[in-house]
Amino acid sequence: MHDVDASHLTHGVEVAFHDLDLTYGTGTLALHKITLTVRTGELVAIVGPSGCGKSSLLRLAAGLERASGGSVAVGTESVAFIFQEPTLLPWASVRRNVGLLGKLAKLPHDELSERVDAAIRAVGLTDFADQLPRSLSGGMRMRVSLARALALEPRVMLLDEPFGALDELTREEMQLQLLDLYDRRGFTALFVTHSVSEAVLLADRVVVMSARPGTIRDVVPIDLPRPRHRELRFDPAYVDYVKTVSDLLRKDDR
Ligand SMILES: Nc1ncnc2c1ncn2[C@@H]1O[C@H](COP(=O)(O)OP(=O)(O)OP(=O)(O)O)[C@@H](O)[C@H]1O
Numbered sequence: 001m002h003d004v005d006a007s008h009l010t011h012g013v014e015v016a017f018h019d020l021d022l023t024y025g026t027g028t029l030a031l032h033k034i035t036l037t038v039r040t041g042e043l044v045a046i047v048g049p050s051g052c053g054k055s056s057l058l059r060l061a062a063g064l065e066r067a068s069g070g071s072v073a074v075g076t077e078s079v080a081f082i083f084q085e086p087t088l089l090p091w092a093s094v095r096r097n098v099g100l101l102g103k104l105a106k107l108p109h110d111e112l113s114e115r116v117d118a119a120i121r122a123v124g125l126t127d128f129a130d131q132l133p134r135s136l137s138g139g140m141r142m143r144v145s146l147a148r149a150l151a152l153e154p155r156v157m158l159l160d161e162p163f164g165a166l167d168e169l170t171r172e173e174m175q176l177q178l179l180d181l182y183d184r185r186g187f188t189a190l191f192v193t194h195s196v197s198e199a200v201l202l203a204d205r206v207v208v209m210s211a212r213p214g215t216i217r218d219v220v221p222i223d224l225p226r227p228r229h230r231e232l233r234f235d236p237a238y239v240d241y242v243k244t245v246s247d248l249l250r251k252d253d254r
Pocket residue numbers: 024025026028029030048049050051052053054055056057212
């Protein structure tokens with residue numbers, strides 16, 4: 001359990017924001033009256049205009065930022081944060097990069113080694129385990145970043161635009177890989193993205209935020225079956241959800 005008030009965590013809830021405000025030291029009111037509960041094992045995507053406070057919300061959940069009002073509660077210490085940039089150590093092999101956080105967390109050597117191998121396997125990089133980041137493509141580097149988080153076997157994954165810097169094909173591949181990992185590992189995830197189609201493909205619910213100060217404009221449950229495959233993109237129900245979420249987002253363009 002980390003940070004602040006956990007009294008809003010009822011059974012089956014992993015992350016809860018309650019009546020949350022965030023004002024930065026600069027005086028910027030970034031978030032206003034955010035109330036959102038994320039159930040254990042749920043994948044929630046967050047979309048909203050640039051600067052509406054999506055990253056701030058993740059940082060609050062990670063305990064990297066402190067709320068000015070209201071509360072944030074997370075039901076576990078086992079939280080991994082994945083950024084848009086893979087931020088790998090350039091001089092260290094894939095294996096060492098993936099093991100880095102576990103090493104810092106002082107996991108026993110044998111256990112860490114097993115977890116690292118499993119995580120590298122899970123993202124399909126076994127053949128590249130001894131290579132340096134510079135010999136990998138952008139998509140492969142992002143997979144290393146994912147594996148580094150997976151090696152912690154986190155209960156909660158906070159993903160901040162993790163595929164935003166990738167080309168479209170690689171991005172699609174990474175989305176499918178994440179879906180596969182999610183189906184197999186069953187973590188809880190908060191996923192920030194600018195892409196409505198990505199949000200709908202991945203999420204159980206899509207949170208649509210308003211422009212700054214960020215408030216929750218709407219929450220759209222995505223009632224599409226899992227496992228989700230590439231072909232889902234051509235499903236009329238999927239296309240309808242994309243339209244619904246896009247329309248809600250566009251309410252800001254007045
Ligand atoms: N450390 C900080 N100090 C002061 N203001 C900040 C800080 N971090 C973010 N902000 C402000 O808070 C608001 C929300 O920023 P945040 O990065 O959370 O938005 P975002 O929705 O993730 O944006 P984007 O989609 O462009 O990445 C912005 O107005 C930003 O200028």
